[in-house]
Amino acid sequence: MHELGIVFHIADSVEKIAEENGVSKVLGVTxxxxxxxxxxxxxxxDCWxxxxxxxxxxxxCELKIETVKAVTHCDGCGRRYETVAHGKICPHCGSENTxxxxGNEVSIKEICVEDAEMEVSYARDEQGGHPAEQRG
Ligand SMILES: [Zn+2]
Structure with a gap:
């Protein structure tokens, strides 16, 4: 993962959002x-x-970081479990079909500007192509 590349990408997105909303100063990004x-x-x-x-x-502008818990879905039994604790093997049924x-995403949650906090809906980065979008 290249942190600098992520920073450029996030900065671009934030600047674009700010411009679209007529914001001249961004105070914080989460x-x-x-x-x-x-x-x-x-x-x-540091890069930011x-x-x-x-x-x-x-x-x-202050960068705040929140950690998203990694969750793995098991196709063997249809249940979910914590990725960090169990890795690729399902603790419920032992399947490796997971x-x-x-838990692999880097996304903007919130942008704080001078007047108000903007809730930003921001398309998650397509990283690694995990099939999270195939739900339902
Ligand atoms: Zn399972």
Whole structure:
């Protein structure tokens, strides 16, 4: 995972959202980072702070990171379990026919601007192509 690339991508998205909403200053951005995404939060924050200085909209913007618990779905028994605790083998039925439901994503949860907090619906990054979108 390349933290710098993620920072550029997030910064682009935030700037775009700010522009669309007529916002000239973004005070804070909250990210959701999956438990098994391999993104290093501290390094991501460093990259963010370095990059934010170059942007008028993002200068001084604080990056907050929330961790999303990794959950795996088992096709063998249809149940879900914690990925970090059990890995690829289902603790309920022993099946290896499992896939990551959530926990690999890096997404913007919230953007804080001067006047109000904007709830942002932001399409999750397609990373690793896990079949989480095939639900239902
Ligand atoms: Zn199972």
């Amino acid at each position: 990210l959701e980072i999956g438990e098994v995404s391999t993104v290093m939060g501290d390094y991501l924050t 702070n370095w990059n934010a200085k170059k942007s008028e909209v993002l200068n001084g 896939w990551l439901l959530q």
